[in-house]
Amino acid sequence: MASATSPDDSAVGALLGRSNRLGSDPRNTNYAGGNTSAKGTAPDPVTGADTELMWVKGSGGDLGTLTEPGLAVLRLDRLRALTQVYPGVEREDEMVAAFDYCLHGKGGAAPSIDTAMHGLVDAAHVDHLHPDSGIALACAADGEALTKECFGDSVVWVPWRRPGFQLGLDIAAVKEAHPQAIGCVLGGHGITAWGATSEECERNSLHIIRTAETFLAQRGKAEPFGPELDGYGPLPEGERRARAAALAPLLRSIASQDRPQVGHFTDSPEVLDFLSRAEHPRLAALGTSCPDHFLRTKVRPLVLDLPPTTPLDEAAERLRALHTAYREEYAAYYRRHAAPDSPAMRGADPAIILVPGVGMFSYGKDKQTARVAGEFYVNAVNVMRGAEAVSSYRPIEESEKFRIEYWELEEAKLRRMPAPKPLAARIALVTGAGSGIGKAIAHRLVAEGACVVVADLDGDNAAAVAEELGGPDKAVAVTVDVTSEEQIEAAFAAAVLAFGGVDLVVNNAGISISKPLLETTARDWDLQHDIMARGSFLVSRAAAKVMIEQKLGGDIVYIASKNAVFAGPNNIAYSAVKADQAHQVRLLAAELGEHGIRVNGINPDGVVRGSGIFAGGWGAQRAAVYGVEEAKLGEFYAQRTLLKREVLPEHVANAVFALTGGQLTHTTGLHIPVDAGVAAAFLR
The missing domain is CATH 3.40.50.720 (NAD(P)-binding Rossmann-like Domain)
Structure with a gap:
């Protein structure tokens, strides 16, 4: 019998190189966001006959650090055969379990929800990424028209659809109907590109991302977040960090009412500029859009609505009141959209707290999770800036956000995570x-x-x-x-x-x-x-x-x-x-x-x-x-x-x-x- 671990080395090596290059540049995708794939052949572990396979980034991996064990390996014949038994969009979640029956040999990493997108698109190499520039177009009110203006017919608009089997079918149909296209913009979500070779696929991905960046810069207005708010500018660095340190224990108590959290602070220029502008309350209330973003940041942040020179005790009192309101609003959001079989509410505390003139505090179960949540909100700020520069920011509907936040597949992913260590979050x-x-x-x-x-x-x-x-x-x-x-x-x-x-x-x-x-x-x-x-x-x-x-x-x-x-x-x-x-x-x-x-x-x-x-x-x-x-x-x-x-x-x-x-x-x-x-x- 042939070894099940004898891949097409050239395909896998090229895939890993491409993934690492794309994932190491935050302009291309966020941490652990997106996925890449390559199709090729390897011997069947029983017969030894060459078998068509697809290697795709597995669930939970990060492109920038991806190695071969992080790839899921699937048989293409079985994956494509799933279209014959697909029960329709109302039951598309059942298809994720079916991916396990398509694995080659031991299968490698667990297949992600985006596996169908890669397997059904008729291209040897496929990239799905979450670049800020691409999501800015995807979340603009007239994103479809702007995509046409930016790319002509080389990149096609795909309306919002939750990640899953049907989205894979939609993208496959778009590619077939538009043979001249090199990729697509996915409404409210990100981009997908393809190519006959790994080099061509990477080149197409970067072309979409950089072209969108140039378009937003040249076509966009100078101050998309509006004029500066009087008194909301950044404090001098020393004062800023001293105030951040003074507020941090209170803010951690706010973020940890349901369960203890670790925090991360950033006073990056993007955050401070956003919070100094007139439109930040409106935009923050709209929340994030890309699923990777709001799964980490929750649908919206808690925003202190006072200038940074407010006496500390007054700011603390206001933060406590805003926290009470935030919890009530989040519980109401859950009640508005929860079905009888929805997972229980996971907690009503904010993951992101924004303090004008000071910066952003982000929270998670450990330091990395907290830091990445903050990085994702910076991505969201960049998305808002780009969308507002050329149009107006319009994220996906709140009901769609809830469907993903409380998706049974996400809940299953959480159940598979190892139990926390005894001193976790301490x-x-x-x-x-x-x-x-x-x-x-x-x-x-x-x-x-x-x-x-x-x-x-x-x-x-x-x-x-x-x-x-x-x-x-x-x-x-x-x-x-x-x-x-x-x-x-x-x-x-x-x-x-x-x-x-x-x-x-x-x-x-x-x-x-x-x-x-x-x-x-x-x-x-x-x-x-x-x-x-x-x-x-x-x-x-x-x-x-x-x-x-x-x-x-x-x-x-x-x-x-x-x-x-x-x-x-x-x-x-x-x-x-x-x-x-x-x-x-x-x-x-x-x-x-x-x-x-x-x-x-x-x-x-x-x-x-x-x-x-x-x-x-x-x-x-x-x-x-x-x-x-x-x-x-x-x-x-x-x-x-x-x-x-x-x-x-x-x-x-x-x-x-x-x-x-x-x-x-x-x-x-x-x-x-x-x-x-x-x-x-x-x-x-």
């Missing part, structure tokens, strides 16, 4: 995370689904750890001296601008100087208390301010020490400050509980390997006290424990996760020993 800030215990904690939190702000005095170390963790969709670095109120405030501002807020804070930053009482200077005492006692207080105070405003509860964890309860020799300053931290846990647990904020502590001991404190001189000092070689200090500590096991940074990270990962939901004010068993440090 945002953590870890101090001293550039090395040792803090670094291990940051790694564990990201592994469990959290976004992490890596805070450290050593900015280079913090940046390196953030990169290890996966970059800005997973972690960001901030340089912060925890003894500085200003730097702590700046760190939390960076956190809320990066991820929308903060839910979980780990007070881990520390230092230790081991000396007998008579050799301990006032500077030794003050330095350790400044960093660990004062620093933890300042960080916890800043964290509580954000968490209370968010109304999502939260966790504050102190990395204290066995020395908080155990009296050992030659470390009066260190042990005293650890006792201070331990009591801060109790005090804050008592005070913050009414806000759903849990405060707990961890008492490690003997964490030598990988520890920044031990590497910084503490190890040598303690080794001298106990009369052992510094290299064997970890072994020494292990042998004095009940379990005879060495404690590593990862063990402390495990304890942080145990406290915050969702199982100990009713625990606050607790200290967990992570010391392998030191009887003298047992809590009483």
